[in-house]
Amino acid sequence: MEHIKVLQRTRSAGNYMWYALCKCHCGVIFEAREANVKNGHTKSCGCTQYDKKHGHTTLTWQSPTYNSWCRIKQRCLNPDSPAYKYYGGRGIMVCERWMIFENFLADMGERPKGTTIDRINNDGHYELSNCRWATMKIQCSNKRQRGSIFKDGEIWLIKRLLKVGVKQKVIAAMFKTSQPTISIIKLKRRLCYG
Ligand SMILES: [Zn+2]
Numbered sequence: 001m002e003h004i005k006v007l008q009r010t011r012s013a014g015n016y017m018w019y020a021l022c023k024c025h026c027g028v029i030f031e032a033r034e035a036n037v038k039n040g041h042t043k044s045c046g047c048t049q050y051d052k053k054h055g056h057t058t059l060t061w062q063s064p065t066y067n068s069w070c071r072i073k074q075r076c077l078n079p080d081s082p083a084y085k086y087y088g089g090r091g092i093m094v095c096e097r098w099m100i101f102e103n104f105l106a107d108m109g110e111r112p113k114g115t116t117i118d119r120i121n122n123d124g125h126y127e128l129s130n131c132r133w134a135t136m137k138i139q140c141s142n143k144r145q146r147g148s149i150f151k152d153g154e155i156w157l158i159k160r161l162l163k164v165g166v167k168q169k170v171i172a173a174m175f176k177t178s179q180p181t182i183s184i185i186k187l188k189r190r191l192c193y194g
Pocket residue numbers: 024025026027028044045046047048
């Protein structure tokens with residue numbers, strides 16, 4: 001239980017279950033069913049599941065696949081992570097399904113040697129339709145065509161513009177990005193785990 005801290009109690013519209021917004025000891029912020037937090041079933045964001053059947057982690061070792069999974073969550077869900085501003089900070093999310101390691105493993109398979117996880121569309125999320133294991137060489141050649149990363153303060157400005165009713169298409173043109181990127185910023189997707 002000492003692994004996580006409950007930040008806030010939440011309940012979504014049309015859902016009768018209570019959720020808890022939690023901060024894991026590793027810094028990842030995630031949502032879990034409140035009942036699972038209270039009964040001790042959810043002890044972390046998943047980073048300390050040593051004894052799981054998948055065999056990808058022990059007390060002192062993590063498989064390359066498990067390591068990639070942890071790093072994705074850090075980038076997208078830990079505001080204290082140095083890389084957060086390039087991922088979570090600009091609306092890049094981890095799909096709900098991948099908040100559970102077994103699902104990530106089933107979708108992506110084991111990480112081949114010499115590769116890291118690559119998002120095909122740089123403005124897309126970490127989800128099966130947008131991810132592949134790729135070598136650095138492939139990733140670099142892909143990156144040159146990709147959109148630029150938002151600077152500090154730009155997300156804030158985009159949210160302001162949305163609030164005052166400026167069309168997503170117009171904002172996308174202003175920031176030289178795609179309309180889906182703007183809608184991602186608008187619709188922070190709900191995450192749940194456990
Ligand atoms: Zn964690």
